[in-house]
Amino acid sequence: MEVLYRSTRNAEETATASQAILKGLANEGGLFVPDEIPEMDVSLEALADMSYQEVAYEVMSRMLTDFTEDELKACISGAYDTNFDTDLIAPVKYHHGAFILELFHGKTIAFKDMALSILPYLLTTAAKKNNIDKEIVILTATSGDTGKAALAGFADVPGTRIAVFYPKNGVSPIQEKQMVTEKGKNTFVAGITGNFDDAQTGVKKMFADKELNKYLDEKGFQFSSANSINIGRLVPQMVYYVYAYSRLVKAGTISAGDEINVVVPTGNFGNILAAYYASLMGLPIKKFICASNENKVLYDFFTTGEYDRNREFILTTSPSMDILISSNLERLIYRIAGNDAEKNTELMKSLNETGKYEITDEMKKNLYQFYGNFADSEEVSEIIRKMYDEDGYIIDTHTAVAVSVYDKYKVDTQDETPTVIASTASPYKFTRSVMTAIDKTMEAKGDFELVDELEKLSQVRIPRAVEEIRTAPVVHDTVCEKEEMEAVVKKFLGI
Ligand SMILES: *Cc1c(COP(=O)(O)O)cnc(C)c1O
Numbered sequence: 001m002e003v004l005y006r007s008t009r010n011a012e013e014t015a016t017a018s019q020a021i022l023k024g025l026a027n028e029g030g031l032f033v034p035d036e037i038p039e040m041d042v043s044l045e046a047l048a049d050m051s052y053q054e055v056a057y058e059v060m061s062r063m064l065t066d067f068t069e070d071e072l073k074a075c076i077s078g079a080y081d082t083n084f085d086t087d088l089i090a091p092v093k094y095h096h097g098a099f100i101l102e103l104f105h106g107k108t109i110a111f112k113d114m115a116l117s118i119l120p121y122l123l124t125t126a127a128k129k130n131n132i133d134k135e136i137v138i139l140t141a142t143s144g145d146t147g148k149a150a151l152a153g154f155a156d157v158p159g160t161r162i163a164v165f166y167p168k169n170g171v172s173p174i175q176e177k178q179m180v181t182e183k184g185k186n187t188f189v190a191g192i193t194g195n196f197d198d199a200q201t202g203v204k205k206m207f208a209d210k211e212l213n214k215y216l217d218e219k220g221f222q223f224s225s226a227n228s229i230n231i232g233r234l235v236p237q238m239v240y241y242v243y244a245y246s247r248l249v250k251a252g253t254i255s256a257g258d259e260i261n262v263v264v265p266t267g268n269f270g271n272i273l274a275a276y277y278a279s280l281m282g283l284p285i286k287k288f289i290c291a292s293n294e295n296k297v298l299y300d301f302f303t304t305g306e307y308d309r310n311r312e313f314i315l316t317t318s319p320s321m322d323i324l325i326s327s328n329l330e331r332l333i334y335r336i337a338g339n340d341a342e343k344n345t346e347l348m349k350s351l352n353e354t355g356k357y358e359i360t361d362e363m364k365k366n367l368y369q370f371y372g373n374f375a376d377s378e379e380v381s382e383i384i385r386k387m388y389d390e391d392g393y394i395i396d397t398h399t400a401v402a403v404s405v406y407d408k409y410k411v412d413t414q415d416e417t418p419t420v421i422a423s424t425a426s427p428y429k430f431t432r433s434v435m436t437a438i439d440k441t442m443e444a445k446g447d448f449e450l451v452d453e454l455e456k457l458s459q460v461r462i463p464r465a466v467e468e469i470r471t472a473p474v475v476h477d478t479v480c481e482k483e484e485m486e487a488v489v490k491k492f493l494g495i
Contacts, residue, residue, distance in 0.1 A: 018126035021232035024225030044256035052089035079118035109426035112149035141199035144171035155184025181472035189476035228270030237274030267321035269328035291405035302372030336366035375404035381437035
């Protein structure tokens with residue numbers, strides 16, 4: 001069955017998978033969504049005997065139907081290889097009464113690697129299939145982790161260039177150092193004097209600017225996106241939920257067909273949406289537990305049915321979730337409205353003009369599988385300390401938001417369904433917050449001293465990604481206003 005992709009804001013606009021990946025964003029700011037999600041026709045038992053790469057092929061081939069088997073297998077084997085520090089790619093570990101799905105074993109030690117290590121392969125394959133002769137310019141806004149993962153994925157990939165914008169004062173020191181030391185010759189990184197939403201809005205504006213796109217075209221360039229609005233990121237993210245489930249079956253923890261819950265620390269709503277898409281494909285998931293930090297716009301939305309971004313933007317210890325406009329929620333809104341582009345457009349217009357919208361009761365009913373809650377920075381520190389005390393396992397601040405919310409969920413519901421928690425970053429990426437949570441006296445130490453202390457406590461070797469930047473020189477030092485983003489992109493491209 002051929003899966004077509006359709007814009008959430010215009011029912012007439014369709015694309016094949018490869019075209020949707022190339023474009024990133026649909027016209028008029030819409031997002032591409034699959035017309036239909038095909039049922040998995042491989043049994044869950046069969047998946048239990050497969051490797052990560054094999055599961056990836058089974059899932060992705062159902063969604064990216066205009067890629068040939070050879071093309072897709074080449075993309076998968078190129079991405080999920082020794083870039084990851086374990087053959088398992090995404091190990092599942094049992095701690096604190098839940099199955100922690102470690103998604104941070106890739107090159108940049110955040111879960112963004114799960115999709116961004118394969119996106120460059122998908123994109124360059126898609127360009128070939130569609131006879132694109134332009135150089136592809138990846139424009140990316142990052143709350144910290146996408147930036148480095150995208151830079152690492154696209155660095156020195158022929159036919160591509162990549163520009164990354166991050167909030168100058170809104171990322172962790174390790175995150176910033178990872179980005180500004182990027183050596184790839186086709187890369188550009190700039191801090192902006194604003195927050196993540198400013199960066200994302202600026203990037204979306206450039207995508208939508210017809211004149212700018214025409215000018216680029218004349219100069220031999222074409223924009224694409226590495227943000228989670230690109231379907232080429234969502235589809236690879238469906239894989240690890242299927243994989244995690246299959247590992248539980250393999251271990252005999254559950255039987256094929258049993259339901260599980262998933263808990264996802266959420267920002268832009270990409271990761272949790274991928275879990276939802278995996279369930280539409282047939283993965284038995286009972287509840288999607290959406291965990292937010294103090295920027296709890298999604299918790300409020302799931303509780304009241306009103307999405308309202310008119311509030312203070314709070315800088316937390318889980319910066320990759322400091323977001324008030326969760327872009328991928330639009331895909332869920334479109335679906336619960338009955339795949340209604342008109343209704344969705346109306347709500348997004350309201351979001352754009354007034355900063356809020358309210359869904360109908362009918363739509364709200366379709367959200368019964370979602371549960372939202374949030375944890376503040378104090379609770380995050382507490383749970384990191386608590387889990388360390390329990391069995392020496394150390395989690396990062398984002399994962400801690402998820403664990404804390406899972407504890408609240410259990411108190412609220414008494415639900416004992418086996419639960420997978422997405423662990424989205426290595427604690428080495430947020431050493432300062434993590435180490436001071438465990439021991440307040442760590443406050444006084446330098447960033448890399450803390451790295452060494454974490455190694456002693458956790459008995460987990462310092463990842464290459466961190467070792468590498470200890471002494472690496474800064475390559476990128478541009479800081480600009482959000483109004484200057486277009487100008488700096490042009491300068492980077494030399495046009
Ligand atoms: C990006 C990110 C998130 C949020 O994921 P979304 O797909 O944007 O919801 C959570 N944790 C970490 C560590 C991240 O990098």
